[in-house]
Amino acid sequence: MGYENRIWCGTIGAKYVNQKVELFGWVNRVRDMGGILFVDLRDRSGIIQLVVDQKKVSNFDDLAGLSNEDVIRVVGVVRQRPRDKINTRLPTGEYEVDVERIDILSKSDPLPFAINEEDYKEISTDESLRLRYRFLDLRRPRMFRNLYFRHKFIKKIRDFLDENGFIEVETPILSKPTPEGARDFLVPSRLQPGKFYALPQSPQLYKQILMVSGIDRYFQIAKCLRDEDLRADRQPEFTQLDLEMSFIDQEDIFNLIENLLKEVLLSTMGIELQTPFPRISYKIAMEEYLSDKPDLRFPYPIKRFDTQKVPINNENLRGEVYYLFIPFILNRKEIDNLYNKGYKFLYLIREGENYKGTLLKYIQVEKMNELVENREVYTVLLTFDQPRDKLDEIKRILIDRKVLLPACSFYFLWVKDFPLFKLEEDGKISSEHHPFTNVHPEDKDYLYELYNEFRLSVNFSDIVPKLLNIKSLAYDLVLNGVEVGSGSIRITDPELQKMIFHIIGLTDEEANSKFGFLLNSFRYGVPPHGGIALGLDRIISILLMTNSIRDVIAFPKTQSGSCLLTNSPSEVDRNQLLELGINTVPLAQ
RNA sequence: GGGGACGUAGUUCAGCCCGGUCAGAACGUUGGCCUGUCACGCCAAAGGUCGCGGGUUCAAAUCCCGUCGUCCCCGCCA
Structure with a gap:
């Protein structure tokens, strides 16, 4: 059919004008004006408008029932649209295809949910429905973009590692249970009844053995399986970039990963990462940021407040005093939001010579200014007589509400x-x-x-x-x-x-x-060796700013571990169990 | 194992607090009209055991209990 002649809808441009083309795709939308139909044809590359004129299309009457998601073949001539008919919201909006013939290759039933929503909007469909009809959900341009980005991202990783002397080696999926770590998924052995394989939590032991084998630089885009509870960023099976190197030290690993991410993000997103990435010790992270994974997009840690340097004349003051410095003005709405959530704190806002806030009447602002290195504009939130992590929660909320952070940035x-x-x-x-x-x-x-x-x-x-x-x-x-x-x-x-x-x-x-x-x-x-594993689902999900890693996985599981598309897990035929020497017993409550 | 949110037409939601004109809207679907639309427009129609089960009540989408499903979180995830 169209392997050689076909072109992608989204690639239609000036060079095709007045040329006859053959297109294949899905009907995204039909606008029926009576004697003329406008059809938006979609394939994975984009959308192009078809103009179906009663006078020009021989099988026009057959097209009366053309509906969304029908699969069609189109032959027509690409035209430049009249100047006043250009659709600026469509990348191909300057062009349209003047149809000579349309063949309906496959009809679609009415859809269980709309997939031709505006792409910039949040997907509003209930997620269980999306997962049940994942084949439809993945037709959304956004979902295709996610999968496509993932593909490119991983391809660039492979290219980079290949160029740096790494070789990809596959390790077994049928593996051995591990005594510690996550719960294993078990696979019964038929040939040796009563014995089990385990699915790998990671290729850890294999990759170390490969170092003994002299592979020297190993990597694998590896599926890892852990039988633990799910989260927005956790699936029972997920993908890691797993790698191991011999004759290296910690800094070599850091450098390699920095260079890898720098190159991959540049070529896939055009983002220039600053390297080297900051390094902080676990101890400092815990002390300064109360977390072993601090978000340094907002680089101001919560600190102990020194009441010697800045006296506070409040008779209720007792216990540990902590403060959070914010180098700009936190607006009233955000402060109210925190009070409404039940948090207790005092605050001071400076805007040039204007000061306000609940802390104002208890302190001398000059001393406070000294403490924050004489910033002209700032907000200070202060807590006392409550654990420091209360203030950390507040900071977390402000980060989540994107108050403290630039809208889009990636901080490794x-x-x-x-x-x-x-x-x-x-x-x-x-x-x-x-x-x-x-x-x-x-x-x-x-x-x-x-x-x-x-x-x-x-x-x-x-x-x-x-x-x-x-x-x-x-x-x-x-x-x-x-x-x-x-x-x-x-x-x-x-x-x-x-x-x-x-x-x-x-x-x-x-x-x-x-x-x-x-x-x-x-x-x-x-050989002396070491390595690292990167959670690719998570990285890609963060880079694409999706709500969960499910949006960057083609066929994810629900929180209860079900695949709603295939209805797995499912019961199995009794004979299958017999063959494995397995019996099921009711679980103790 | 625990805490929270949600479940009403094919879809997205309103109605639930305060039980009784509460079976509603938009989109979609079906039929009709329309030759420059692009979320086309206009006219008409069909479509719902209010997740499921039980209870309270003269009366339950609405209140209570249980259960199932989806999502978020804690535990768990070396």
């Missing part, structure tokens, strides 16, 4: 020196990142010291808080306050590895049965 940030361990609710120690994360060189000797105490179990409860202070070579990449990547330099020293397993409560036997294959490989010459 490295958070490094994560703790090596964390404390579980049950009092056990576990790895903050994963058990193969290397200790920070600064804390290595200290770790050995502590381990000796730990082994002797002199005073366990005394050692735990010390262990929690040990830093690691783990790092996160943060974009606009969202964790979009995570990685570490790995352990290659068997002694150290043993020590870590011991501290997190894994015996040699357990460690061997879970990770023996990895540890064994390390006995045959393991």
Whole structure:
């Protein structure tokens, strides 16, 4: 049919004027004027107006029932529109196709919801309906744009990594359960009844083995599967850019990812990122921003308020005093909104020589001005006698309401020196990142010291808080306050590895049965290595400013893990279970 | 496991607070008219067990309880 002659609707331009063309696509809208029809024809590239004149089209009568989403073939001549008939809202609005013939290739039933809404508007259709008819939803130009951007983004990543000596290696989907981390999806083995594969939470162990294999620079656009609850930015299966390098240190990883994102964002969006990205330590992040993934688009941390420097004459003042500095004027509406939400705070607004706000009568403005480095225009929000995170909540709300931030910007940030361990609710120690994360060189000797105490179990409860202070070579990449990547330099020293397993409560036997294959490989010459994984769904979703990652995934699951298109998960035939030696039992309530 | 929001015509919503002209609008659909529209316009029509189940009441879309579904969040996600 049209493989060679066909052209895309959205590409019609000056060079086709007065030429005969063949078009295929879906009917986006019909405007029936009686003896003339205007049809908006849509394919993935865009929309072009067809002019169907009763006098010129032989099968005009057949077209009376032409309806939205019918699939048609069109032969006609491209015309420049009369000057007063140009549609400036359409990229192809200067042109139209003077139709000679239309064939209806496929009729469409009336639609369950409108898909030809104005593209700049929010999609108003209920999401469950969109997911049930995902094939229709994806016809929306916006959804196609999301998928297309995702494709380009990932292609550029592949190009960049290829040019930088990386090779993409596929790792198994049928894998082995992992003892810690997220809940595994299990797959029963038919050939070995009673045994199970697990779907990979990430290719972590495989990629480290590939380093032992001398691959040196590995990457994979990898599906990862975790059986945990869903969120707007979490799906049970998601896609990571997973990579690992040998003979490198932390800074090499940072540089690589910075260069990669710089190049990919430039070529896909025309955005010029400033590199290097800021690096802050986990400790500073937590102290200054109360978060291990601060949003530095608004770079002013909440600080303790020094009542020595700026006295406050309020008899109710007690407890810890904190303040948030904002380098512009927060309007009345936003302040009322916060009060309406039940937050308690005082505020001061300076606009040149004008001061106002609930804080004004309690302080000397000169002292306050000194505190904020004599800014001419500012707002200060101040809380006392309540935890500091109340003020952080307020800041979060202002950020979410886009009061504090430029409308469109992307702020990447490295958070490094994560703790090596964390404390579980049950009092056990576990790895903050994963058990193969290397200790920070600064804390290595200290770790050995502590381990000796730990082994002797002199005073366990005394050692735990010390262990929690040990830093690691783990790092996160943060974009606009969202964790979009995570990685570490790995352990290659068997002694150290043993020590870590011991501290997190894994015996040699357990460690061997879970990770023996990895540890064994390390006995045959393991290069120093490290890597990172980037959550591509999240990054793309943030870049495209969609409400959830579902809008950048072709066939996502609902919050309860259903695919409304295919109705999965579903019950299976009893014989299928029998063959696997599986019986279902009612779950305990 | 927990907290919150939503569920009314094919779609998006109003009605719910205060039970009784509350079965409504717009878009879509169907039929008719129209040769320069582009959210075309005009005329007409069809279309709803108010998610489902139970309760209160003379009477329930409306109040109460349960349940299902979707969304947001906490827990969880090394």
